[in-house]
Amino acid sequence: MVSRERILEAAGRVYAKHGFRGATTRLIAAEAGVNEVTLFRTFGSKGALLEAVLDQNDFCSDVSQLPDPAVNPEEELTGWVGEHLERVRHLRPLLIQAISELDERPEVAEFACRGRDEVHEILSQYCAALQRDGHADPSADVFAAVTMLISSVMGDAMGRPMVPDSFPPVDEAPRRYVRCFLRAIGVSSSR
Amino acid sequence: MVSRERILEAAGRVYAKHGFRGATTRLIAAEAGVNEVTLFRTFGSKGALLEAVLDQNDFCSDVSQLPDPAVNPEEELTGWVGEHLERVRHLRPLLIQAISELDERPEVAEFACRGRDEVHEILSQYCAALQRDGHADPSADVFAAVTMLISSVMGDAMGRPMVPDSFPPVDEAPRRYVRCFLRAIGVSSSR
């Protein structure tokens, strides 16, 4: 029963490149080094196979938490943003295809949207703690700042391969985003 | 020769919904209320037709400039961001399809990427002027902040239809993004 995983993996690659319509069962079977019939015997249909692919690539499984109370905001956030960036970057091709097919295949909506609200919530709570403990400006627009930080992570993961010059060097990006973010919510940069 | 425009418009709608593979010539012809043969007589092939669609929806035509020197940063940027947001929001479905097809149809790369570098340049120059005239912190990371602002605009335009709760109300969004941005580069919010 090793075929199942080979097919899943191959289907993920092919779907990421060509989308649902372009991910023909022949291509997937060839990529997996498996007979096309095996694919149908294992998953029943192309639709079911690609649903299994998205299920397997669960995004929001174990989104890491942020500490409360905050000890070193810049370091903690930089690490968290770096992790998140890496995860989104890895899922990028699947996400792009899923989003582009939202109209035609609404069942992918859960995969495409899942996680964003959670992430927003985690960051907001962390900032609320910063304000509560007097580390952040209580009048700051935390909601908008969090939205911007998340958009920056998504934008970096999605856009960098297309227009690399519009982004800071990949190893500096998390820290620089976080520093801007902290200034926006009034956290003094020193320590 | 009114068919040409009807076809172009219909093709834009169908392509935005279903992508290249899903935008069948039958669908487009039906949507345009035109015989399928007319489509081939007018554009030659499906590929040429959809290329014409992207050409027609030119994104970076007249990106509005920002004043130098700056007079009222918050107002000027809010207006500019609002305009930009509206433009991207309008192009969203086309952009998403084009991006998702970058691997298969590299000729759409120009359409998908065009504009981002320009926009970055315009904002950077505006901030440089702010720093030069003593309105912004000269030690601020303008590059990262500009990247974040642009990502926020793209993220809002792209993501709001999917996860509306993660964004500020649509009429407040531009101003709130700009305020965060100005704090990040050290522009005093007062006047």
Place this chain on the structure above:
DNA sequence: ACAGCAAGCAAGTAGGTACTTGCATACGCA
């Protein structure tokens, strides 16, 4: 009135698609 041109219609071509069927082959386990 008539020539030219845009467009519709019906039919066809060549190829790709998901999916099925029937049969042969190999491997593990009792």
Place this chain on the structure above:
DNA sequence: TGCGTATGCAAGTACCTACTTGCTTGCTGT
């Protein structure tokens, strides 16, 4: 040894796709 199970292979079905051809219709400008 035999049996169930997973897989390969060849072929076929029914449908969709881009694109073509030949012919007809209707409008326009001279």
